[in-house]
Amino acid sequence: MVEFEKVTRIGRVKYWEDEAMNKNFNRRSVLKIGAGLMAATALTPSLAFGQTANINYWHTFTSQSEFAGLEEVMKLFKAAHPDIVVTQENIPNPDFMAKITAAVLADSRPNVTMVSSERFADLLAMGALTDMTERLANWDKRSDFDDSRFDSITKDGKIYGLPAFSFVDWMYYRKDWFEEAGIAPPTTYAEMRDAAIAITDPSKGRYGFGLRGGPGGQNYINNVMEAFGSPVQQGDQIGLDRDKAIEGIAWFSGLLTQDKVVPPSAPNDGFRQVIEGFQTGQTGMIWHHTGSFQDIASKLEPGVEFGTLAMPAGPAARVARLAYAYNSITKDENADASWEWIKFWGEPDAAIAFLDKTGYFPASNSASADPRIADNPLYKPAAETLVFGRPQPSFPGLAGWLESVVLPAFQRALIGEATPEQAVDEMIDGLNQAIG
């Protein structure tokens, strides 16, 4: 009986609930709700669109410090531009050209891409870059950047990017080893070779110089040839001076084949190996740019265990590259938001924050004059280099020639498979094919 009443009560409650539902949801109310939902659906994306713009950014940062620097810049940008969402995507350097080429062909480009000087000509030729001349001309901070900063990203008077930071070539050396051996830091190639011989001690696992003969080493090989008097590009002229290039290759490969002052792993040593070799006390000198400063300082004490030097002078020229990492618009969609992101890298706060985390030099004058840089003695060689440093050569086919021809030919000289003459002849043949 009790059970029956409970069931009846439940049934009654259910009946009243249904009635209430019917009253609340009659045809008119359903239509109203439907119309409201439709309006909301139609409105929401446009509101969202109006509030935020999404852009993706392709870069080639590799080390932890570079990622820390990027994160810092993104944090500052988010605070300054909450309406723009930046999604960063790391494209490893060896894959970069393959990925960007595929993206251009498939029209799935990123909004903004980091472009290095030696890749500019190839990217422009394949139509990957957008003309930014007008945007730059109307930018109030344009005067903060010397005109020369744009040389490597300009073609026929059109500018295709804004420098985000600089790659200032310089040299790291083990200050403590030099003091121990009683030798002065080198200023020429000849002095550098002598110093390398003096501090090399294979019994201690010490080598004078960390030669980058593996991936990425091609630019240094080209610099050495130029320092011996054989620049690959002089104005519109492209070519090598065979005799001078041979001298350069003989000197550079001789550091391994004759003097034995570089680790035997040199023919395969890329960025990681060269930096680790210096950090772990295997090598006493390395060539790189300011961007690895913080990485090295995380293992060795700056000013005590290691110091920095401007690049030594070769017999014909003192070659240190002043290259810039440019940010370029690579997609028309959300181009205004892309421009905001690109010019933010030129702001002193962002540039200094990035320098603090990485060591990469700012590209703008006002940021370079900041006391945190100007008053730091370890950055003095970089400031000196800004005076005599020269831009990378730039012509279509350069990057491919350097990587696919110059590097393997030099490696053949390093491992004794080819003489410097044969290596240079290979380079000249390859250059003719690249530009032919």
Next chain:
Amino acid sequence: MTSNPQSIMASSRPLSTWDRINPARYIGELSETRFWMYLLLLPSALLIMGVVIYPTLYGFQLSFREMRLNRPDLGTDWVLLKHYQRMLSDQIFWISLRNTAVWVTAAVTIEFSVGLIAALALNRNLPGTKVLAVFILLPFFLPNVVAGHMWALMLDPRLGVINDLLVKVGLLGGYKAWFADPSTAMAAAIIVEAWHSFPFFTLLLLAGLKGIPTDLYKAADIDGAGSISQLRLITLPMLKTVIAAAVILRVIGLVNSPDLLLILTSGGPGRSTQVLSLYAFQTAYKDFNFGYAGALSVIMFILLMMFAWVYVRLSKVNQD
């Protein structure tokens, strides 16, 4: 079978206007003709045309054109056999061809041998073999990129654990730069490749072994055949089809994939580990010469087709 008088009457009835235009009637009639099967195959055929035949033909025609992405001034005209002619005098092509033969032959031989031993061991169903199977298959689950970087670190001349172990047990006097020496670079890369891919053979051969009737081994035991004889006269002949399929698939994979070598050596030092796939990749994506890269790919395609045809004929798989 009895015929239905009503259906006979219906079929002899003259067709109404609707019947004449009714698409269902047309489809019904078509389904009874020999063209029906071709119609059913049409969607798949179109799909295959779109995703396989078209890109393949596009790749072929690319090899007869000038196509340098960074040199738009050269245009994209037909150049007929220019790229193939260049190949004949291209030293790097011949070095790459020779290296490809060494790379593939050595890697497949090691992978097959180790894979067979592992499969035979796992097929014995001893305690713990299931756990062991997971460990054996583990390398194959690793992406090439991860395996490559892992081994690059293990073989590193400064920090590499393998150098450390070899020095400690007295096999090496000092740390060796395996990938910087042309006499060891290819061998070291082959060992890494074999370590990574031998489970592929293990997996396929184990599946084949499970399908061999145990009666054959029992009969061989009674006849006094030893383990080696059983392997030679029963196991290997019964696995012939699986081995042929596995070898062909692996050879195709090795010829076409440059990723491991790209990570470990980038083809160096010099050209000592340069293989055809790596050369084609570099030609396309470093030099942006898609025409020449297309010609290299066509040669690889033809070589693989020839290999598969010769191998199938020599292994007499089709005779089964």
